[in-house]
Amino acid sequence: MERRAGKWSKKGPLLMLLVLIFALSLLVVSRTSYFMIGEIIIQGNRYVSDEEIRDRAGIQPGENIFTVRPGEIKNQLETHPLIAEAEVNRKLPGVITITVKERGLVGYTPFIGSYLLLDDECKVISATTSMPVNGLPVFYGIEVGDFELNKILAVENQELFDRIKYISKYAVVYLSDYSPVEVDVSDLEDIKILLDERFQVKIGNINSIEYKLRFADTILEKLYLQDVGGEVDVSSGEKAFFRPW
Numbered sequence: 688m689e690r691r692a693g694k695w696s697k698k699g700p701l702l703m704l705l706v707l708i709f710a711l712s713l714l715v716v717s718r719t720s721y722f723m724i725g726e727i728i729i730q731g732n733r734y735v736s737d738e739e740i741r742d743r744a745g746i747q748p749g750e751n752i753f754t755v756r757p758g759e760i761k762n763q764l765e766t767h768p769l770i771a772e773a774e775v776n777r778k779l780p781g782v783i784t785i786t787v788k789e790r791g792l793v794g795y796t797p798f799i800g801s802y803l804l805l806d807d808e809c810k811v812i813s814a815t816t817s818m819p820v821n822g823l824p825v826f827y828g829i830e831v832g833d834f835e836l837n838k839i840l841a842v843e844n845q846e847l848f849d850r851i852k853y854i855s856k857y858a859v860v861y862l863s864d865y866s867p868v869e870v871d872v873s874d875l876e877d878i879k880i881l882l883d884e885r886f887q888v889k890i891g892n893i894n895s896i897e898y899k900l901r902f903a904d905t906i907l908e909k910l911y912l913q914d915v916g917g918e919v920d921v922s923s924g925e926k927a928f929f930r931p932w
Contacts, residue, residue, distance in 0.1 A: 722752045725781040732787050734820050735769050740785060743767060744775070752777055760785075768812050769820070793855045794824040794870075798831050809839050809848050822863035824880075826851050828873030850875060850893055857897045861904040862888075865911065877922075886910065891922030902927055 727746055729737045744760045757775035764773035772788040791807035795818055804812040811834045834840050842848050854870060862868050865882040872878055878890040888903045899921040906919050906927055917931035
C-alpha cells in the first residue's frame with residue numbers, strides 16, 4: 688500500500704504537468720489567428736444558394752476552426768427540405784468544406800392557389816404560393832386530390848409522372864434560361880411548353896424529347912435577341928417551324 692502511494696506521489700506531478708501543457712496548448716490554439724476560418728468552400732449545390740447554406744450552417748469567417756462541430760452542422764443542413772445529404776470537413780489551418788447532395792427535383796404542379804414542389808420519388812417537398820426554385824418547370828394537367836408534405840403524391844396515372852420526370856430532366860438542361868417554364872401534359876401526344884409567356888414550344892409526343900428540346904434551344908437563342916414572340920414547332924423531330932403571334 689505504501690509502495691503504491693509512493694509510485695503515485697512520483698507520477699502525480701508529471702501527470703499534472705502534462706494536463707497543464709495540454710490545457711495551455713488548447714488555449715493557444717483557440718486564441719491564435721492561425722486557426723481562424725479564412726475560407727468556406729460550398730459544393731454540390733444547384734438550387735440552394737451558397738448564402739443559404741452558410742447561414743444554416745452557422746459558420747462565419749474569422750471563427751476558430753476547432754469550434755466547428757461537423758456532425759452538428761451536417762444534421763442542421765439535412766433539415767433543409769432540398770438537401771438530402773451533407774458532409775462537413777475541416778482542412779487545417781483555416782478551410783471548411785461543405786458538400787451537399789440535393790434532392791432530385793422534378794418541378795411544380797398547381798394545387799388550389801399554391802404550387803406543390805415534387806421530387807423524383809413524387810414526394811411533396813413544399814407547398815407555396817410562389818415558385819422559389821428558379822429553373823424548374825411547372826406541370827399542368829396532373830390531377831391532384833390531396834397531399835401531405837414529405838409524402839408521395841397520389842396520382843392516378845403513374846405513367847404520366849414517369850414521363851414528367853423525363854421531360855423535366857431535359858427541360859432543366861435546355862430551357863431553364865427562358866423561365867418561367869410551364870409544361871402542359873394534359874395530352875401526352877400534344878405536349879406544349881410555354882416560356883416566359885412569350886414563346887410556346889410545340890413538342891408533340893415524348894419521343895426524341897432530348898433532341899426536340901435541344902433543337903428548340905438553338906432556335907430560341909436567336910429569337911430571344913429579337914422583339915418577337917410565337918410558337919416554335921419541333922413536333923416532327925426533323926424540322927422546326929416558327930409561327931409569330
